Amino acid sequence: SKQFQRIMSKQGIKFKLNTKVTAARKENGKVMVSVEGVKDGKTDTLEADVLLVCVGRRPFTNNLGLEEIGIEKDDRGRVPVNSRFQTVLPNIFAIGDCIQGPMLAHKAEDEAIICAEGMVGGAVHIDYNCVPSVIYTHPEVAWVGKTEEDLKAEGVEFSVGKFPFAANSRAKCNNDTDGL
Numbered sequence: 001s002k003q004f005q006r007i008m009s010k011q012g013i014k015f016k017l018n019t020k021v022t023a024a025r026k027e028n029g030k031v032m033v034s035v036e037g038v039k040d041g042k043t044d045t046l047e048a049d050v051l052l053v054c055v056g057r058r059p060f061t062n063n064l065g066l067e068e069i070g071i072e073k074d075d076r077g078r079v080p081v082n083s084r085f086q087t088v089l090p091n092i093f094a095i096g097d098c099i100q101g102p103m104l105a106h107k108a109e110d111e112a113i114i115c116a117e118g119m120v121g122g123a124v125h126i127d128y129n130c131v132p133s134v135i136y137t138h139p140e141v142a143w144v145g146k147t148e149e150d151l152k153a154e155g156v157e158f159s160v161g162k163f164p165f166a167a168n169s170r171a172k173c174n175n176d177t178d179g180l
Helices: 001-010 106-117 148-154 169-173
Strands: 019-027 030-037 043-048 131-134 141-143
Touching: none
Parallel strands: none
Antiparallel strands: 019 030, 030 043, 131 141
């Protein structure tokens, strides 16, 4: 994350860590953003051309009639399923954004294939540690598997391997060697 922050800083992006947005208003064609330090309570106002608000994602499971047929949702609106993607009603299955896990199209696609195979008697197994994640920035940041912190917390021995992106053939061909 430090290298990513360094690359983004070179692009002119400023980081305000441990800071929360308390208000935003338009003023003379600009966006005035009020911020507050989480630790020290110090307030400041930032001037911006645009404001991008990221509030996370949530499942869209309202108004589907789930409760009427006996399918409950968890506290985040997700549908609980078993290892075969069956809900509490064994002939109703759920996958993708409406169940627990990252809300990624390729995760849902894998679940759909495995769920359909399971419906016809096939083996049902998905290793979510093999589902890649990505942040669509420039440069893109992607990862797969557990983090070093996860493995340490679980007491799992591991080795770290690093490969300089500048040595990647695609990066060289595109003259775009900043990356992770």
